[in-house]
Amino acid sequence: MADEFVIETADLRKTYDGVEALRGLNLQVPAGSICGFLGRNGAGKTTTIKLLLGMARPTSGRVQVFGLPADRPEPSVDIRRRTGFVSEDKDLYDGMTVDEMIRYTRAFYPRWRVDLEQRYRRAFDLPAGRKVKALSRGMRTKLALLLAFSRGADLLILDEPTSGLDPVVTEEVLQAIVSHVARAEMSVFFSSHHIAEVDQVADHVAIVERGQVAVAGGLDDLRERYCRIQLVFDRDAPEPALRTPGVVRIRRDGRVLSVLSSAGAAGILDEVRTLGPLSTEVVPVTLKEIFLETVKAED
Numbered sequence: 001m002a003d004e005f006v007i008e009t010a011d012l013r014k015t016y017d018g019v020e021a022l023r024g025l026n027l028q029v030p031a032g033s034i035c036g037f038l039g040r041n042g043a044g045k046t047t048t049i050k051l052l053l054g055m056a057r058p059t060s061g062r063v064q065v066f067g068l069p070a071d072r073p074e075p076s077v078d079i080r081r082r083t084g085f086v087s088e089d090k091d092l093y094d095g096m097t098v099d100e101m102i103r104y105t106r107a108f109y110p111r112w113r114v115d116l117e118q119r120y121r122r123a124f125d126l127p128a129g130r131k132v133k134a135l136s137r138g139m140r141t142k143l144a145l146l147l148a149f150s151r152g153a154d155l156l157i158l159d160e161p162t163s164g165l166d167p168v169v170t171e172e173v174l175q176a177i178v179s180h181v182a183r184a185e186m187s188v189f190f191s192s193h194h195i196a197e198v199d200q201v202a203d204h205v206a207i208v209e210r211g212q213v214a215v216a217g218g219l220d221d222l223r224e225r226y227c228r229i230q231l232v233f234d235r236d237a238p239e240p241a242l243r244t245p246g247v248v249r250i251r252r253d254g255r256v257l258s259v260l261s262s263a264g265a266a267g268i269l270d271e272v273r274t275l276g277p278l279s280t281e282v283v284p285v286t287l288k289e290i291f292l293e294t295v296k297a298e299d
Contacts, residue, residue, distance in 0.1 A: 006031040006155055006187040007052060012061035014047050021047040023211035029189055029204065034181060036198030037191040038291060039208035045191035049159050053080060084148030088160040090140045094133035098126050098143060111152030120146040123176070138169035145173065149180050158190035162197060174201050199287045207294050214294045219287065226285050227265050231257040231277035238275055244268045249293050260285070260293050
């Protein structure tokens with residue numbers, strides 16, 4: 001694995017009882033990025049995370065984190081030492097108090113940052129003596145983030161970190177992630193099906209659908225490459241068989257023909273002008289549109 005990628009998979013496959021959860025997943029996450037792993041429920045996000053952390057073994061293919069093979073016992077232990085993980089369920093010991101949970105976790109990590117622990121105790125206003133089982137969902141999430149942030153990790157892996165949170169706490173959590181990464185030299189890989197959250201904090205995106213990466217790249221690059229070309233005709237729009245590379249989806253609606261492109265507009269404009277439209281317009285698209293059109297294209 002090249003040094004510039006903190007995570008890399010190649011033709012990664014995982015089958016459970018004859019059902020393919022991953023079907024040849026190819027993923028590269030640049031070091032130092034905040035990568036949003038975007039997909040519908042059941043698309044393969046949690047399975048991917050389990051394989052990255054050595055919590056499950058792949059059926060076939062390659063999976064590496066920090067250049068280490070995550071499917072081998074000893075390297076996977078090193079990966080987990082260097083990674084802060086927050087699961088969707090925010091796995092914590094309900095019988096402990098907040099203070100006990102912090103002290104217990106601290107003992108396992110030689111690189112534990114007491115300064116970060118104290119910072120997030122104050123920032124999250126965590127009640128030290130309250131039992132974990134008595135915490136709200138938002139407080140559980142903040143405690144899980146404190147434990148992940150403070151262990152001196154090189155990589156944060158977050159599985160649906162804002163699941164079930166109200167909008168105010170969601171914003172707090174997202175801002176805490178961004179602020180923490182801005183202060184530390186680290187990478188973040190977080191799965192979500194909330195497009196707006198990924199759009200807000202990520203600089204790199206991978207869209208997974210049916211166990212495969214359908215779209216991936218820097219968010220700014222995707223916004224630059226993707227566009228919609230709209231053509232208006234003086235009659236019902238034709239049904240063209242466009243040959244230009246990058247055509248994702250074609251729609252006809254009366255006199256209007258709409259073409260979504262993943263490779264800019266120039267080549268498609270040259271081809272569609274031969275159809276004789278009255279007008280053409282190139283419109284930028286949002287991450288939400290890219291996601292929805294990618295998912296529909298796979299249906």
